[in-house]
Amino acid sequence: MTIFKKLxxxxxxxxxxxxxxxxxxxxxTAASVRYAMDELAADFHQQYPKWQxxxxxxxxxxxxxxxxxxxxxxxFYAADMHWPQLLEKGGFAATKTQPYAVGRLVLxxxxxxxxxxxxxxxxASVHRLAIAQPSHAPYGLRAQQVLQAKGLWQKVQSKxxxxxxxxxxxxxxxxxxxxxxxxxxxLVKTPDVDPKTYQLVDASLHQPLVQGFIVTKQGxxxxxxxxxxxxxxxxxxxxxLEKHGFQTxx
Amino acid sequence: xxxxxxxxxxxxxxxxxxCCYTTLILLVVATPIAWWLARGHxxxxxxxxxxxxxxxxLPPTVLGFYLLTALGPKGPVGGxxxxxxxxxLAFTFNGILLGSVIYSLPFAVQPLQQxxxxxxxxxxxxxxxxxxxxxxxxxxxxxxxxKGGFVVAATLAFAHTLGEFGxxxxxxxxxxxxxxxxxxxxxxxxxxxxxxxxxxxxxxxLAFSFAVLFVVYGLNRRRPFGPGVKNHA
Numbered sequence: 001m002t003i004f005k006k007l008x009x010x011x012x013x014x015x016x017x018x019x020x021x022x023x024x025x026x027x028x029t030a031a032s033v034r035y036a037m038d039e040l041a042a043d044f045h046q047q048y049p050k051w052q053x054x055x056x057x058x059x060x061x062x063x064x065x066x067x068x069x070x071x072x073x074x075x076f077y078a079a080d081m082h083w084p085q086l087l088e089k090g091g092f093a094a095t096k097t098q099p100y101a102v103g104r105l106v107l108x109x110x111x112x113x114x115x116x117x118x119x120x121x122x123x124a125s126v127h128r129l130a131i132a133q134p135s136h137a138p139y140g141l142r143a144q145q146v147l148q149a150k151g152l153w154q155k156v157q158s159k160x161x162x163x164x165x166x167x168x169x170x171x172x173x174x175x176x177x178x179x180x181x182x183x184x185x186x187l188v189k190t191p192d193v194d195p196k197t198y199q200l201v202d203a204s205l206h207q208p209l210v211q212g213f214i215v216t217k218q219g220x221x222x223x224x225x226x227x228x229x230x231x232x233x234x235x236x237x238x239x240x241l242e243k244h245g246f247q248t249x250x
Numbered sequence: 251x252x253x254x255x256x257x258x259x260x261x262x263x264x265x266x267x268x269c270c271y272t273t274l275i276l277l278v279v280a281t282p283i284a285w286w287l288a289r290g291h292x293x294x295x296x297x298x299x300x301x302x303x304x305x306x307x308l309p310p311t312v313l314g315f316y317l318l319t320a321l322g323p324k325g326p327v328g329g330x331x332x333x334x335x336x337x338x339l340a341f342t343f344n345g346i347l348l349g350s351v352i353y354s355l356p357f358a359v360q361p362l363q364q365x366x367x368x369x370x371x372x373x374x375x376x377x378x379x380x381x382x383x384x385x386x387x388x389x390x391x392x393x394x395x396x397k398g399g400f401v402v403a404a405t406l407a408f409a410h411t412l413g414e415f416g417x418x419x420x421x422x423x424x425x426x427x428x429x430x431x432x433x434x435x436x437x438x439x440x441x442x443x444x445x446x447x448x449x450x451x452x453x454x455x456l457a458f459s460f461a462v463l464f465v466v467y468g469l470n471r472r473r474p475f476g477p478g479v480k481n482h483a
Contacts, residue, residue, distance in 0.1 A: 026425065034442055054426045057438065066423050069322035071341040167441040174443050187443070 025224040026054045026072055028063040030079035030211065031167035032103055032139055032184035036244035037077065043240065044231050051224040059165035060084075061136020067092055067216060074219030075228065079103065079166070079184075080138035081212040094220035100232055101246035103209035105142050105201040108173050108188050109180035113196040116180070118146070122155040129159045130172040130181030138209065139166040143182035145206040185245035210249065252450055260427050261435040261451070265412060268343070268431055272350040272411045273404050276358040279351065280403060284362035303356045310353065310416025317349050317421050341423040346431070349417040357406040365399025366392075402466065409462050412455070 029037045034057055041053035056063070056073065060083040067073055067087055077100065078084045084097040109116050121129055131147075132140030140162070147153040161177070163169030166184045173181040188198050203209075213232075219225035231237055238248045254262070283302065287295055305313060321328045321339040328338030339345035369392070377391045393400070415433040422429030424438060432451055439448035 031441065054428075056424050056426070057441070058424070066341065069318060069324070069340050070328065070338045071423050072337075072425070165441070167443075171441050171443055174445070190443075 023050050023224055024052045024054050025074050025219075025222055025228055026056065027075045027077060027228070028056050028058070028067065028071070028073040029077045030060045030063070030138070031057050031165040032079045032186050033077055033101070033211070033244075033246075034167055034187065035190065036101075036186060036241050036246065039240050039244070040232070040237055043236065044228055047231065048224075048227060051227065053228065057165075057167060059133065059137040059140075061133075062165070065136075072218060073216055074222045074225040075213060075215055077211070077213045078138070079209070079211050080141075081210055082138070084212045084214040087214060087216070092217055093214040094217050095215045097212040097214050099210045099249040100213050101211045101241050102249060103139070103211055103246055104185040104203060105139060105146065105182055105206065105209065106185045106188060106198040107180060107201055108170070108183050108193075108198040110173060110176070110193075110197045111179060113194065115199050118150050118152065118201070121147075121159075121180075122152050126156075126179060127159060128161055128178040128180075129156055130161045130163055130169045130178035130183075132163045132166045132169045132183075137163070137165050137169075138211075139182070139184050140169070142206040142209055146182065146201055149205040189243075189245040211246075252454065254450065255447065257426065258435065258447070258451060261430055261432045262454075264343075264427060264430065265432040268347060268350060269408045269411045271347055272354060273358075273408045275347075275351050276354060276407045277400065277404060280355065280358035280362055280407075284359045285366055287359070288363045288366035302359050305353050306356050310414070311420060313353060314349065314417040314420025317345070317352070317417065321345050321348070321421070340421060341425060341429060343428050346418050346422045346429050349421045350411045350414055353414055353417050354407045354410045357410045358403040361399045361402040361406065362396070365396040365402075369395045401469070405462060405466050409459060412459065 027037065027041075037055055037057075041055055044053055045051065056071075058066075060078040060080060063071075063073070063076060063078070064083045064087055067076060068090060076084055076087065081097055081099065084093065087093045088097055107116060107118065120126065131143035134140040134144040144153065147156060161172060163172055163181075166187065169181050170183045170187045172178040173183065182201065183198075185198075185200065189195075213229075215225055215229060241248055283298070287299055287302075318340055319325050323329060323332050323338040323340075325338075325340075328340060331338050339348060373391050373395060374387055377387045382390065413433065414431070415437070418429060418431055418434055419437070422431070422434065424430045424434050430438065432455060436448050436451045436455070439445075439451065
């Protein structure tokens, strides 16, 4: 049976070339920090060439559940303080939750370069409004708070579509599947998005988007994780975060 | 022309590795099950047949969820592994490999079962009467007569694993080089609004899936796959 021989040969080859990861740090990252983290990972690798960052993206709630279920993450950069604090209480963290960035919510409407008032979201011309899942995505929860504060939550119910995380929410808006959405500033502050198509949402309408991180129990043993935490406190990292629309906490 | 990134190549390599391992394991696991199922009828066989076919109708998220809870550090399997000083299987390559084997099981068992059924007992009886032992019968009778069934089983198991998404999403956690297979990477590219990158990989998978089916059907037309499995796949 030549097919068996071929398969055997193929699998032997695969075994021989198993991934030889040297020194890696696995970072669970909230989708809102995506672009910033991609850049930070590259900068970190440049500064410490023997360390490689493996970055996993998702909603803060999902990543928390994954860490609780044994996901091999060394660090967790969340989109709020709540989720890492939950891990801290559950005994999954090696450090206290510390803030690293403050995010902002924007209303993104790629179809129009004219500013759109929040109150207009209830009008009949808006068919689909995307937000992230409030139950596990901090930016989704803030979007819900904004709509509630404005007395719009009930009125827009039938138009809401939910992204699993803020990245997927932005994807719904970008693809045109949703006309507009409440997304993270850090996801639209890129060269290919016209700044006229989004505007900042008044931050007093929602709980602050203070984003916290922890070193996990697993990451405690990883020297690269400590190195990255130190790197994230550097002025260079702060600059990258600011460039992507985050304020850095003092 | 395709302009794939190192991340994409990592995903392609990982996906091929997952598909090859899954196919190999399935051929070993599915053959005895199919053989047993093809011989006679009984209530227990019907029961096993229904269980084997479950992944065909079960939402992948259901399978993924059960696997996640079973393989995590608090689950029965994961907990036992932790107690033995090993890593729990959730969020590891071995974890998604186990998931893939279960997920693609019916795609390997069913064509083999059909091929074995179609072959019937007669050729084996003849071989036995000519003095062939069990091993000789396997190599000189079963394998050549059911070759088509094996090819179809291997191809379908491979292709079905390639298209796996829900189980890996729940059980894998999208870790680069470990569990971020192509279907997940496409999802990830789309989520990062990199539609061009998602497009490239999606096109690649589309072309590959089409080519696999085209080759299978082409072979099928030219040289029918063993008795009774002509129109499978």
